[in-house]
Amino acid sequence: MQKEVVVSGIRPTGFLHLGNYFGAMRNYVRMQNDYDCYFFVANWHSLTTHPDTSELKNAVHRVIAENIACGLDPEKVALYVQSDVPEIAELYLYLNMLAYKGELEKTATFKDKVRLQPENVNAGLLTYPVLMAADVIIQRAVKVPVGKDQEQHLEMARNFVDRFNHRYGDVLPLPYAFNYGSELIRIMSLDGNGKMSKSENQMATIYLADDDESIRKKIMKAKTDQGPAEPNSVKPDYIQNLFTLMEQVSSADTYAKFNADFNASSAGNCVIRYGDMKKQLAEDMAQFIRPIREKAADIQANKDQLHRLIAQGAEKARARASETLKMVRDAVGLNY
Ligand code: TYM
Numbered sequence: 460m461q462k463e464v465v466v467s468g469i470r471p472t473g474f475l476h477l478g479n480y481f482g483a484m485r486n487y488v489r490m491q492n493d494y495d496c497y498f499f500v501a502n503w504h505s506l507t508t509h510p511d512t513s514e515l516k517n518a519v520h521r522v523i524a525e526n527i528a529c530g531l532d533p534e535k536v537a538l539y540v541q542s543d544v545p546e547i548a549e550l551y552l553y554l555n556m557l558a559y560k561g562e563l564e565k566t567a568t569f570k571d572k573v574r575l576q577p578e579n580v581n582a583g584l585l586t587y588p589v590l591m592a593a594d595v596i597i598q599r600a601v602k603v604p605v606g607k608d609q610e611q612h613l614e615m616a617r618n619f620v621d622r623f624n625h626r627y628g629d630v631l632p633l634p635y636a637f638n639y640g641s642e643l644i645r646i647m648s649l650d651g652n653g654k655m656s657k658s659e660n661q662m663a664t665i666y667l668a669d670d671d672e673s674i675r676k677k678i679m680k681a682k683t684d685q686g687p688a689e690p691n692s693v694k695p696d697y698i699q700n701l702f703t704l705m706e707q708v709s710s711a712d713t714y715a716k717f718n719a720d721f722n723a724s725s726a727g728n729c730v731i732r733y734g735d736m737k738k739q740l741a742e743d744m745a746q747f748i749r750p751i752r753e754k755a756a757d758i759q760a761n762k763d764q765l766h767r768l769i770a771q772g773a774e775k776a777r778a779r780a781s782e783t784l785k786m787v788r789d790a791v792g793l794n795y
Pocket residue numbers: 466467468469470471477478479480481482483501504590591592594595603604605606607608609644645646647654655656
């Protein structure tokens with residue numbers, strides 16, 4: 460039986476962090492055995508925010524290295540760089556004719572960027588979801604492992620596919636956001652302000668490249684409070700975030716102990732000790748990240764191997780992409 464196709468991408472706009480890992484990369488690693496997987500570095504997307512391009516090459520290499528260090532096997536999956544697959548750009552052109560200014564302007568990520576960089580509201584930023592749809596559709600993917608923040612982009616991709624199929628014939632499959640759990644993941648910043656991200660408060664973001672000492676410092680500074688007012692309270696989101704992280708990196712017994720302490724706590728009888736919880740989480744997190752950091756550094760230092768892997772990934776990605784482009788050109792009627 461043919462395996463289902465999976466696509467996902469990461470922008471090389473900074474160091475990868477726990478949000479990227481638990482929202483996306485952990486799923487990539489699990490999916491590589493059961494699906495036909497295409498994972499890439501979204502370097503075209505990163506240009507929408509006008510980064511310093513002298514840093515870009517290094518950042519692209521780091522994303523590739525960190526993906527492999529997290530457990531992706533470049534022999535099993537296609538691991539590639541977006542700009543090495545020009546078929547994506549052509550598909551982006553066709554999809555742009557099916558995307559409307561009004562819906563693009565309403566996209567949450569676009570509105571955020573308009574707020575953050577009012578001096579640089581370029582057309583690439585507006586059509587960001589169209590390029591993302593092209594990334595997915597070019598491989599005719601049906602599952603897209605992403606964090607919660609990308610859900611709306613996937614909905615838009617389905618709209619573009621619907622319009623394409625309606626206009627040109629039933630050619631493209633519908634892609635859906637995917638997570639192994641029942642819900643998409645959102646890791647919060649450790650200061651409790653919004654999602655963990657590559658560009659916001661660095662002291663509240665744990666990077667896969669952080670050393671043990673930084674990890675300890677950051678976790679010990681994470682936002683907590685005086686404890687729950689009643690037994691079995693609903694956890695505030697910044698406390699829930701610490702439990703979510705603990706569930707991922709600590710033993711089941713450790714998680715169960717702190718969870719029971721939380722549930723047994725009330726005003727005047729605070730059983731949970733957030734200081735102890737953070738100390739434990741910091742140790743377990745440092746142990747979790749250490750092998751990833753060390754392996755990624757080794758891979759990144761071996762440029763010959765990196766170049767070979769990137770070329771191999773591009774070849775795999777282009778093979779399927781060119782098939783799709785032929786189907787698309789035929790459907791649109793661009794075959795003279
Ligand atoms: P990017 O580079 O911002 O993030 C890469 C992946 O990490 C997930 N993620 C998170 N998940 C949970 N909690 C967080 N705090 C958190 N922060 C980031 C993201 O959801 C994403 O899965 N537009 C995409 C890149 C992209 C793409 C695509 C993804 C381009 N083309 C095609 C899928 C398919 C982005 O900016 O991700």
